[in-house]
Structure formats: structure tokens, C-alpha cells
Amino acid sequence: MYKEYKTIKEVVGPLMLVEGVEGVGYNELVEITQKNGNVRLGKVLEVKDDKAVVQLFESSQGLKISDSKARFLGHGIELAVSEDMLGRVFDGMGRPRDGGAPVLAEKTLDINGEPINPAARDYPNEFIQTGVSAIDGLNTLVRGQKLPVFSMSGLPHAELAAQIARQAKVRSGDSKFAVVFAAIGITYEEAEYFIDDFRKTGAIERTVLFTNLANDPAVERISTPRMALTCAEYLAFDLGMHVLVIMTDITNYAEALREVSAARKEVPGRRGYPGYLYTDLASLYERAGRIKGKQGSITQIPILTMPEDDKTHPIPDLTGYITEGQIILSRELHKKGIVPPIDVLPSLSRLKDKGIGDGKTREDHADTMNQLFSAYAHGKESKELAAILGDSALTPTDKLYAAFAEKFEKAYVSQGFDCNRTIEQTLDLGWELLSMLPRTELKRIKEKHLDKYYKNNDN
DSSP states (O other): OOEEEOOEEEEETTEEEEESOOSOOTTOEEEEEOTTSOEEEEEEEEEETTEEEEEESSOOTTOOGGGOEEEEOSSOOEEEEOGGGTTOEEETTSOBOSSOOOOOOSEEEETTOOOOOGGGEEOOOOEEEOSOHHHHTTSOEETTOBOOEEEOTTSOHHHHHHHHHHHOEESSTTSOEEEEEEEEEEOHHHHHHHHHHHHHHTGGGGEEEEEEETTSOHHHHHHHHHHHHHHHHIIIIITOOEEEEEEEOHHHHHHHHHHHHHHTTOOBOGGGOBTTHHHHHHHHHTTOEEETTOSOEEEEEEEEEOGGGOTTSHHHHHHHHHSSEEEEBOHHHHHTTOSSOBOTTTOEETTGGGSOSTTTSOTTHHHHHHHHHHHHHHHHHHHHHHHHHOGGGSOHHHHHHHHHHHHIIIIIIOOOSSOOOOHHHHHHHHHHHHTTSOGGGOTTSOHHHHHHHOOOTTO
16 A cells, blocks of 8 residues: 655755655655664655655654655644644644643644635625734624734734633524634743643634644744634534634744745746745634635634735735735834734724624624724824824824823734723724714714714714
8 A cells, every 4th residue: 555665865954855666746755764664754846757755754863764764654744633732732733732632633634735616605794703902893804704813023923822712702693603723833921821722711622723833843933824724614614613723923834935935946936935825824824714614614714924024025914815814013102012912003904894883793884894994094193293293283183082092002903912892892892982072073974873982962
């Protein structure tokens, strides 16, 4: 059944050349067995004539090729899946990292998944409550959406990711909700932070964690998000759960892709990344969605740190093309002590209009969202004007807007990482802030909503 060869000719870094092979396929899994019984894993990167280039999953240090055998297993990397995965911690290759027993498989699935037929996709239109006002109120997450978080080095995206994983839920109470968390190329301390946080808050019970550490091999880093998405597909489409997949950090994934591409001597594209970076990222992001006739769904929040804080860098740039919006964290707000430092004006959720309104959130949601955006933008302009020309240059209305912008950041955006607001609390807080402004300024809100919710009737 398995093809075994003693024709390993060369090992250069993580790459190994095996000659005289037959019937070997791209991405096929390989076991390298040494004379002392040690087994290392790899996968086929390239096949030409009777030669196969194998990428090792671990270091080639100490590998003696003269007495090693390569065994081609006839299939790609697979993941054993079961409902028992909930509450467990795995490494980037799907092996238990929590000291527990291996999962008793209900199924074994190829981690590359199967493409969803576009005609079978269902449109995302149900609200997911994250408990974070800047997301729920202004850049709403919808079930089946892919909404990335663009962060910068040193900003608290890990804390935001943990908060969303803890708090996120679908509003219809009978729905089974699960979180699949993929930590890609993170430090040991970060991994422990996520695991401890989920255990301490009880969120671990509905969470599956895949943790790939910074000192793990690059090729394992490429497998980690695919492991997580394969697990999510099983929970969503076989068990009917609503699954939120959080992947951090996609930048580490792209760096690993660049490393493997360089080892294969491929022609580099923008900034040294492989030319197929767009396609590769799309193969991850497009595994989110809903399927007609199936109850479950996969919603994705990929988190990436923008190298040099640059939005035009290939990783955030290409991610923005594929996904439906972005949540942007701001270094300026972080310095001001705003937690989480979400910059709501350049942030965007392209599907927010589909998940809000009467029967989903509340009838006044769309109006208050538009008015808050407008008032905050006006307030920021007023503050910039005051900084240049002084407060005396502002009209009384401009001063109100400047005060609104200040309070909006401190009360609405800044809520801490332990505060879990319902959508009603978020909307009520929005009205409280809008009541700082005269009623005549609230031109984006219908009269019936002003009559019902506007508090400052003196204006």
C-alpha cells in the first residue's frame, strides 16, 4: 500500500530530495524513518520525472540519509475530527497539546477542504453579538462573514481576540455556538495567555484551540489555519453549529509561505512574497460562509499585524480584497488609553446592513449608526481645527461636536477587555451620546426614532 524508498540523495535545510519514485503526488505526506526508529514527517513540495522534493516538518539536524527510508503515504495531511475536540488544545498539526488522549475520530478529513459550490452558498444576514460596541454598533459582524482585524506591532490585538472568542454569540438562543481558535507563529507566553484566559472564563468548553508556536517549523505554520478550518467545517456542516474562526497572526502565516517559497527557489512577487499569495490567502478566507439547506455556518475573524503599520503592504492589501471589510486598530487611540483602540472611521463591515434592523438588532440601529459616524467625523474635524486655530475659532455647535468626539472615544469605543455589552446597551449608549447634540443636528435619524429614543428634549 505504501511506497518506501531508500534513495534519499540530499538534504538542504528543510528540503530533502528522493530519487527513483513512482506515482507520488503533490502535497502527499511522507514519513522518514531512521535506523534508530525515529520518525520525522514531511510533505511533497514538487515532483519531476522520478524525483520528489520533500519539505520536512521539523529540523533536518541529525538526519543520516544513508540509513533512512522515505515512505510515501498516498494522501495529504489529514485531521481526525469529532465533537470531543471541543474544550481541547492541539498543536499546529492536530496533535493534542493539553496532555489529553488523541481524539477518537468520527471522520478523517483532508485539511485542504473541498471548495463550496458558489450556487450552494447562502447569503450572510444574521447578527453575531461580540459584546464590543465599536464592532456591534458600527461595524457589525454577520454570520458567515469574513471580517479581519488590522493591527500594528505592540497593539493589544491578542486581548481583543480573546475577548471576542469569550463573548461572541448568535442571538437566537437555541443555536449551538463554537469557537475555533488558530494561533499561528505566536510566542509561548501568548499561547499560555489564550489557554489560561479561556480556561479561567469557562469559554474553553465551546472552544477548540490550535497553537503553533514561533519555534515550530514554518511548514507546520502553513498547516495550522487549515487544521482549524477543517475542524470548523466539521462542526458547522456535519454537526450544525455556528462556528466563529479566529486566526492570529496571518502575517506569521504569510512569512512562513515566503520562507517555503524561497526554499523552493520560486520567483518572488511583491516584497519577496510568492506570486500566489492572493490565491493562497483566498483558499483560507473563502472557507467561511453558509450553505443552503445546512443549519451551521463559519464566520471568520483573521487578525494580522501590518508590517511597518503599512495598510498598503501585500498582506493587508490582499486580505482587504478578499474579505468583507476590516476592523482597524489605531496606535494613536492606544496612546490615549482607549481600550480596545478601534478606529471606527476607516473600519468597515461591508455586510453590516444585512445583519441589523428590526427583528435582528433593533429598528433604530441603522439610523443611529449613520448618525454616530457622521457626528464623530465632524467632532474630529472640529478638534483638528481647534488644534490649529484655537478654541475661539470654533462655533458653539463645533464645540459640542468636539466634546461629543471626546466622550464617544472614552465611553463608547473604550470599554475595556472584560466588558460584555448587549446590542441594546450599545444602542442606548449611542443615544445617550447623541443627546449631547441638538435634535436639529440629527438629520440622519427618522423622526419616529427621535420621538422614541432621543433624551434631550430641551434641544
